Amino acid sequence: xxxxxxxxxxxxxxxxxxxxxxxxxxxxxxxxxxxxxxxxxxxxxxxxxxxxxxxxxxxxxxxxxxxxxxxxxxxxxxxxxxxxxxxxxxxxxxxxxxxxxxxxxxxxxxxxxxxxxxxxxx
Numbered sequence: 706x707x708x709x710x711x712x713x714x715x716x717x718x719x720x721x722x723x724x725x726x727x728x729x730x731x732x733x734x735x736x737x738x739x740x741x742x743x744x745x746x747x748x749x750x751x752x753x754x755x756x757x758x759x760x761x762x763x764x765x766x767x768x769x770x771x772x773x774x775x776x777x778x779x780x781x782x783x784x785x786x787x788x789x790x791x792x793x794x795x796x797x798x799x800x801x802x803x804x805x806x807x808x809x810x811x812x813x814x815x816x817x818x819x820x821x822x823x824x825x826x827x
Contacts, residue, residue, distance in 0.1 A: 745799050745814070745824055752826045755793055759805060759812050766808045774813055780820045784808060 747755070766784045768774075780786065786804035794801045804817045814824040 743816075743823055745803075747797065747799070747824065751797055752824075754796065755800070755805075755814075756812050756826045758790060758793055759807055760810070762807070766806050768808045772808075774808060774811055774822060774825055776822055776825060778822050780806060780813065780815050780822060784813075786815055786817060786820075 768784050769781050772778075772781050772784075784806045786806050788804055789800050800814065802816070803814050803823060806813045806815060810827060812826040813822050814826070815821065816823055
């Protein structure tokens with residue numbers, strides 16, 4: 706009897722973890738953790754400057770249809786990251802170590818080391 710209960714518990718644990726991993730693959734933003742990313746402390750005026758500067762460029766990315774941008778989410782591999790423009794870095798040194806992508810009319814500020822979104826500007 707005990708052996709049967711133990712096997713059932715193991716099977717339940719396995720199925721539960723498989724379901725979670727499938728859900729995370731279907732939506733990469735599911736594992737987003739905003740608390741795990743640095744706070745750049747950008748003012749609304751600084752965000753507007755970044756958005757205006759980057760949105761005027763012709764580079765626009767198309768993310769997979771299942772991707773939902775969220776702070777802490779990992780950017781899909783097919784979204785090409787760009788270095789932060791020098792003019793922006795000169796005005797806001799806090800963003801010098803980050804890259805960006807323009808996806809769905811949003812500027813995603815991304816940590817290039819782990820590809821996590823640290824801020825979204827729209």
